[in-house]
Amino acid sequence: SDPVPFYGEHQAGIVTPAQDRLHFVSFDVTTDKKAELAELLQEWTAAAARMTQGQEAGAFGAVGGEPEAPPDDTGEALGLPASGLTLTVGFGGSLFDDRFGLASRRPAALADLPHLPGDALLPEISGGDLCVQACAHDPQVAVHAIRNLARIGFGRVSVRWSQLGFGRTSSTSRAQATPRNLMGFKDGTANLKLEDVALLREQLWVGPDDGSGWMTGGSYLVTRKIRMLVETWDRAPLAEQEQIFGRDKGEGAPLGGKAEFDVIDFDAKGPDGEALIKDDAHVRLAHPSHNGGARLLRRGYNYVDGSDGLGRLDAGLFFIAYQRDPHRQFVAVQRSLAGKDSLNEYIKHVSSGLFACPPGVRDAGDYWGRALF
Ligand code: HEM
Numbered sequence: 547s548d549p550v551p552f553y554g555e556h557q558a559g560i561v562t563p564a565q566d567r568l569h570f571v572s573f574d575v576t577t578d579k580k581a582e583l584a585e586l587l588q589e590w591t592a593a594a595a596r597m598t599q600g601q602e603a604g605a606f607g608a609v610g611g612e613p614e615a616p617p618d619d620t621g622e623a624l625g626l627p628a629s630g631l632t633l634t635v636g637f638g639g640s641l642f643d644d645r646f647g648l649a650s651r652r653p654a655a656l657a658d659l660p661h662l663p664g665d666a667l668l669p670e671i672s673g674g675d676l677c678v679q680a681c682a683h684d685p686q687v688a689v690h691a692i693r694n695l696a697r698i699g700f701g702r703v704s705v706r707w708s709q710l711g712f713g714r715t716s717s718t719s720r721a722q723a724t725p726r727n728l729m730g731f732k733d734g735t736a737n738l739k740l741e742d743v744a745l746l747r748e749q750l751w752v753g754p755d756d757g758s759g760w761m762t763g764g765s766y767l768v769t770r771k772i773r774m775l776v777e778t779w780d781r782a783p784l785a786e787q788e789q790i791f792g793r794d795k796g797e798g799a800p801l802g803g804k805a806e807f808d809v810i811d812f813d814a815k816g817p818d819g820e821a822l823i824k825d826d827a828h829v830r831l832a833h834p835s836h837n838g839g840a841r842l843l844r845r846g847y848n849y850v851d852g853s854d855g856l857g858r859l860d861a862g863l864f865f866i867a868y869q870r871d872p873h874r875q876f877v878a879v880q881r882s883l884a885g886k887d888s889l890n891e892y893i894k895h896v897s898s899g900l901f902a903c904p905p906g907v908r909d910a911g912d913y914w915g916r917a918l919f
């Protein structure tokens with residue numbers, strides 16, 4: 547596949563048609579010097595501009611440099627194409643503490659997420675000062691990119707946590723078929739898509755009047771690692787599974803409809819006069835009509851981190867959502883779901899992240915987050 551352009555008004559990896567693979571990483575900044583942080587972001591931007599175009603991370607590459615020096619690329623992507631690689635950077639709220647004198651630049655929208663009912667969050671796999679989302683069609687290419695950014699960051703950042711995802715659970719373009727999550731359901735049907743230009747302006751991209759000028763053209767990223775209790779789920783009857791989501795498992799059609807993209811009729815009744823889509827169905831509670839019009843651009847991935855030592859798969863959804871205001875959007879939707887969603891019996895939120903993703907890098911003279919320095 548052709549390389550995805552790196553430069554532009556918005557960062558790639560948000561409305562870019564969701565690639566098949568993910569390597570997501572969160573870093574803690576270990577230097578307390580603002581100039582070193584700015585330098586790191588410049589070096590990362592230059593390496594990202596290269597790697598997303600299928601080139602090695604540095605100009606000498608894995609084997610072209612001095613034999614006495616460590617190579618400026620680790621080598622495992624030699625001979626592989628760009629594979630649709632995108633690298634998307636985000637800044638966590640903790641970056642705006644006293645260390646770098648950035649406190650006054652922290653957007654109101656980047657206020658910490660509140661505790662939500664049912665949260666079982668582990669701090670060691672949550673939060674972080676910086677994040678990078680690498681998406682590609684080849685897992686080796688995504689891992690190579692993150693590994694080289696971590697290598698470049700040595701002495702200035704350390705990896706806090708990271709997550710691999712092996713299958714997209716969403717589509718972000720009408721040209722893509724809807725994939726399935728690990729519960730076997732089509733996921734991403736009612737997602738925001740890159741073709742919805744007016745809605746994206748309203749719901750996805752930060753506007754010039756939103757309060758933090760440096761974020762104009764950017765977007766806020768919420769990550770949630772959501773463990774699925776797959777063994778319990780696999781014992782639930784099909785009809786119950788379909789009622790939980792409010793869609794059928796084969797087509798992904800809303801209950802009462804026939805085809806995947808049929809408009810959801812929340813008033814549809816079965817022969818017994820009962821609503822086909824129950825009050826506690828996921829699509830009813832997550833729908834914009836239930837949440838003050840809030841929508842999300844979902845871009846999550848399936849994960850399996852082996853097994854848990856108790857004979858169960860350690861599996862689930864690494865949920866990723868982009869939006870213009872996480873408090874008005876993600877928090878509103880998750881509040882609806884947290885108290886009531888019939889899906890809750892089968893899932894557990896174990897990690898959380900909120901990051902401000904700045905606008906795109908304009909050209910080779912620009913870098914990620916330049917407006918902050
Ligand atoms: C819709 C699965 C968690 C927000 C859906 C659909 C499925 C699904 C199968 C229907 C197809 C579609 O329209 O995409 C899951 C699973 C989850 C999960 C398995 C957890 C493991 C969440 C969370 C949020 C969320 C945490 C946000 C807080 C939405 C939204 C829709 C949706 C906004 C579209 C509703 C509509 O407008 O019809 N989800 N979801 N989901 N989900 Fe989730």
